[in-house]
Amino acid sequence: MKDFYYETTYILRADLTEEQVEQAIAKYQTPLTEAGAEVQDTQHRGKRRLAYLINKQREGIYVQINYTGDGSQIAPLERALRLSEEVLRFLTVKQEVRPPAPVAVEA
Template structure:
């Protein structure tokens, strides 16, 4: 997830999201999904901004994509905050919650 400056135009937001999506694809990431959450209030002021444009991006990769993308975001003037989280694979839940009898 990353937060863009609130004073960016819609074209600039689309260009920034396309840039990071293409960067991830070039670095070998697969199943890339962008979701622009839009302008929202920040929990605290960042660089004198009280609002930001939130963008959530999901992708699958081996981890080598993280450092180059975070470096590009850190050097970018459009991105005011970013965070990368590793999600575990979803574990299937048991259909029945009843205890199962096991014979010894």
Template sequence: MNESYEMIYILRPSLSEEQVNQEVNKYRDFLNEYNVKDLQVKIWGKRRLAYPIKRFIDGIYVQMNYQGEGNQVAPLERAMRLSEEVIRYMTLKVETAVSETPASVPEVLVPEPVEEPTPVAAEA
């Protein structure tokens, strides 16, 4: 059964555009060897990190969405762990949205408008 996955990883900020494309293509080819479906890659570019990671304050973010059996997650994460260009990665299993209509639509209650009190003139 194919599951949907989302992986976000951060590359060192000192990489050139050509090196970034090489890294992205390396992991794209890696996933294609496992016959994943609907592979989408988005390069977010260089962004400030929320906190320093391995003494880096910036990083190049890359997001990959795909569908696969699940046997590709551990080898891909191992390859990223061994890479010196990847400073952080995270893989999430994405839950598919259930598109069911509710059996009965609950009645929406509208609160009654509240009347504001009239201002009282200050006594002197």
């Protein structure tokens, strides 16, 4: 079994509370870990203005998950995202090379 690197970005409704956002992030990591993927990094990118209206929403909360797996983990995750009313859009991309580890920057 060869592991590949994947990145899934999804947009949550902007009217969710911070607690609901944290619950959603945990909820969408669960299908990955249950299917055997290893979550490398999860980034809460915050609220951003959308380029166009999606389901009558002008803003959305962006979340990005980087993970490794053999590819079979993507279908359960995308099914959960597709069926959720709190997710406006999502996109999964297979990375060709391993992303570099984040480097701490001194202030």
